[in-house]
Amino acid sequence: MGCGVLAKPDGQGDLTVRGDPDHPANRGRLCSKGTALGETVGHEDRLLHPMIGGARTDWDTALGHVADRFRETIARHGPHSVAFYVSGQMTTEDYYVANKLMKGFIGSANIDTNSRLCMASTVAGHKRAFGTDTVPGTYEDLELADLVVLTGSNLAWCHPVLHQRIAAAKAARPGMRVVVIDPRRTATCDIADLHLPLAAGSDVALFNALLARIDARGARDTRFARHLDGMEEALAAAHAEDVSVTGLSAAQIDAFCDMWIGTEKVVTVFSQGVNQSSAGTDKVGAIINCHLATGRIGRPGMGPFSVTGQPNAMGGREVGGLANTLACHLDIENPAHRAAVQGFWAAPAMPDRPGLKAVDMFRAVERSDIKAIWIICTNPAVSMPEADRVRDAIAGCDFVAVSDITASTDTARLAHVLLPAAGWGERDGTVTNSDRTISRQRKLLDAPGEARPDWAILAEVGRRMGWAAAFDWETPAEVLREYAALSGIAGRFGRDFDISASPISTPPLTTRLPRSAGRSRRRSKAGAFSVTGGSSPRPGGAGSPFTPRHPRRSSRPSIRFRLNTGRIRDQWHTMTRSGRSARLNRHMGEPFLEIHPEDARALGLAPASLAELRGQGARAVLRVLVSERARRGEVFAPIHWSGETAPTGRIDAVVGPHVDPHSGQPEAKAAAVSVAPFAAKWFGFAVSTALPAPKADYWARARSEQGWRLELAGAETPEDWEAEARALFGLPEARLTRVSDSARGIERLAFHEDGRLVAALFVSPRPVAVSREHLASLLGGEGAQALSGRPGADMPDPGPVLCACLGVGVNTILSAIESGAALSVEAIGAALGAGTNCGSCRPEIAALLANARMREAAE
Structure with missing residues (x-):
């Protein structure tokens, strides 16, 4: 986003951070990562x-x-x-x-x-259409538009501030509509009037179908057409497209085309789901063609707009x-x-x-x-x-x-x-x-x-x-x-x-930009793109449509799943900076595989178990997240974990080197992988004040306020859990308190030094069920109740953190709902603060409310 930040050293090695209300990008808003910036500057x-x-x-x-x-x-x-x-x-x-x-x-x-990994296809698409990497839109256009189409972009998690700007504009103008085009049902769909769960990689076919409808309905801008070269060829390709490859129904395609063609002020926002493709440049071109054909470009509230992946x-x-x-x-x-x-x-x-x-x-x-x-x-x-x-x-x-x-x-x-x-x-x-x-x-x-x-x-x-x-x-x-x-x-x-x-x-x-000396500016409001020669480098023209085609893939290899990779809400890139913040690790603390319930059932993957992915001669092991947000036959995994934080979570190891021939940008949304259960004999959860040194077959490490949290699993059970734990924590002499149930395969070990809890390990033959937030909070204190794994009756368990900005847990929100004190997203925000900062957790709060209503109706 390029958000403006007002930051000041706090004298303790951190910063106090708030959004700059005068900066045009964010107008004072910050996402969870921006809010936590002060926690990432330690030495x-x-x-x-x-x-x-x-x-x-x-x-x-x-x-x-x-x-x-x-x-x-x-x-x-x-x-x-x-x-x-x-x-x-x-x-x-x-x-x-x-x-x-x-x-x-x-x-x-x-x-x-x-940036070759995130924006190169946009550069190539712009150059093919405009002759240079010209950006024909601004953030304000999204607020001025009557229709915003978000394709290949989970804006709510990846650009939360921009998502909130759109949400605020939609609330102020209820007639404004939003379409989300994404194989997954993401948090961004919370503000969508229409979600199109197209088959992964079929964006070109969808926008070619739109271009063909534009032509068939006489919706082309004939005045604008004289500035274009190549439109007839693009139209011929569009009319020849097989729209069935999108997997969408005729009614869904009709609804989208009617909405797009019937709305003059339309902005099409695209990001990594479009760019990170072996057909990325063609996807960008297919989007641009629709705007060029209708002349909906270079004017306030309309145009194709790429949002970038780095500051x-x-x-x-x-x-x-x-x-x-x-x-x-x-x-x-x-x-x-x-x-x-x-x-x-x-x-x-x-x-x-x-x-x-x-x-x-x-x-x-x-x-x-x-x-x-x-x-x-x-x-x-x-x-x-x-x-x-x-x-x-x-x-x-x-x-x-x-x-x-x-x-x-x-x-x-x-x-x-x-x-x-x-x-x-x-x-x-x-x-x-x-x-x-x-x-x-x-x-x-x-x-x-x-x-x-x-x-x-x-x-x-x-x-x-x-x-x-x-x-x-x-x-x-x-x-x-x-x-x-x-x-x-x-x-x-x-x-x-x-x-x-x-x-x-x-x-x-x-x-x-641009601020060219002596150039005419033809745009009346927010913006930097001239459609009649001011900033277009093409002599006498605004652009050149080209003929993108949906790739006709050869028969898929005998590998069952298509892997889509991407980002999560509170982490960024390989976590070198965001991973330093304890609060940003509390929402999703380990790598995961999102998979449809029917696929999980067919593979024997239980929720919270582990799955092994194989592709490109490499493997990854991830926590299983069963969710109907995923399409059947397609799985999703985040990109953030490294050898420093979760060695088997390095998901790009199983992603192939296929690139777009025009841009050189790698395909990151369609890796062919096999998926199978990882046969773990034991699962573990640990907390430690010092950096642990795990050697398990699977581990994922995250910072907590007082130290570290650690998820573990192994294919073979150690013979001596005390020796294993002392080596893990580097505590050869610390006092040990232990509870063992060898018949059930359960071990609980707590280590104290000078009367303080410095580490604890919980082991079970199934995923460990303890209050992770509670255990992490006991580090450095007496930790008398540590081996129970849960807070006492006089201590409420906030549960996993849902709102990272303000540290509000799931159980706290559920208690407010169940008590009747907060029965809407806005009421929860007023009562607890959750969702009132960057707002990216609001879809999850809404889901908790919906589930509560469903349970109430069932009862």
Whole structure:
């Protein structure tokens, strides 16, 4: 979202955080992750000093070593033997320096970003339609629209603030309607007037059907049509589409088409469910075509709109962070563009072709074609498809440098050189959000130890490689001024990214793009897209429809399930930051597999048991979540867990490397997997004040307020549970209290030091049924009732946390419902606070209310 945050150090090492009411992205709102930002800035596990080969060193030695290894590799094997893999969590200044160093001075385009995994199909779709990566919408459009279509986007969990803006607009204008297109029934459906549970991957067929109806009903905008090239071909493909592949009924398709065609002010919002596909660019194109055909683009309250997956994914796109682009939306394969950038940089060499995109980059690492790689602010050993293969490729690379805030990631553990980077709140810079609003990030904390901003680390390596004048900046503002000047050159080429006239170095900074000097603006209200030549780079035209087709897949392999991966409400990426917050771990503390009840029954998977997935020669073990939200034959798993938090939960290990041929974006929503029960002989739950060291076949570790929570399971039962527990907790001498029932396979062990409960382990042949919140709260106290596993009669059990923002548990909400004190979502919010901050838990509260009413009706 790019939310504005007002943060202040609290003097205890944390921050007080609230939303900025004046920021246009969030207007004071924050989601659960934003609310918990202050809990993620501690120094535990921070990388404080440079390291070479696992040993501490100084910056001079570390930077000299990085520069020498890259220079030597280039001298021996050429510029294409090295690569940078960077991140949408970097600032624009970081991105600019990395891009300039690789493309302008090393002379290779082998720099790609983890935004390749989330937004590359949108970039390719925009370029095919508009000639450049132009964004034709803004957040305000969603509030001005009369119809909002959300496709491939669980907005309520992944962009909660934007979801609440739509919900508020809908409440203010009851005639506003929302359609959700998603194979799963997600929390976003709570505000939907229509949910279309289409077959996974069939988005192109659905929007082609809509385009054909637009044509058949005479709903095309003939005035707008003269600005378009290729519409007839697109229409022919649309009319030939087989809409039955969507799995939707004729009535559902009719309802959607009637609603869309009959509403002028319509915005179609799309995200990872569209982009993360081997047909992602065609999906984006099919959506854009419908808006181009009707002229519903570039005006307030209408247009296709992509919401990004990272805080600076858009900034990375603009600055040329992708392997196939140059800065400021210039084209790497355009000789005039290359010459202009090379001249501006006074660069010795410029690549004349795109570099390796993410999947191909790590394949080249595996083949030793890339012999030195620098990974910055990202964790590809977890997040890339075929994650095990990528991990092994990095481990086998001749030279790996990693810049990060911690040494405790799957990727950092593979590095030859570790460089401590400044984190959020410790650096100045800018980021650009989904609707191209640039915001300034201010430093409010001193970076711990010797950590430095990424731009400064990159610039120093550039100087040490022999290009001192080109990388001679002292502040990020100087970097931004250079970037802005380059954007003026892009403006002269007709690109709509031109911030050369913006007040970019005068705080406070929040500005929406483009701000081209001397360009006409044809949009009357919120927005940045001209439909009649103002910002479209196509001569005399607004866009070029193209002919997307639903992919005709070959026969599916004899693997039963289609795996969809995605995010959960309170975690982000591989949890390097969000996993530090105890409150964000209380809602869903371990990786899970969401599966339809009939499929679970057929496989013998009981709720809360464990399932084993196999695919790509790898495996994952996940907790079973039986839910009718999933379609039959399709399963869902979250992406967040790593080797640090749940080794068998690394779900991208079973996801294949299939990519969109136009964008290079991997398919993350359609992995073919087998699913079977994991034959656990025992299940365990543990709490500990110190970091536990599990060795079980399955484990998932999460922070709690006083320490750690741990879920465990094993295929073989240990012979000595006391020895096992002491090794797990590292407590060889602690006083033990124990309850055993060997006949039932139950063990309960509690450990005390100096009269304080420091650890407890509960073991059962079935998933352990104890009050997890209660046990976690006993750590550090006397813990007299620990072995009971539940609070006493005089202590209410709040149950699992449902509202992470305010820490409200399920049982607390149920008690309010059952007492009659709160019988609506609003009443629960008024009584308990649940759902009143980011609102992303409101659908779950509504589900509790509905279940309570069903039970009451049945009685």
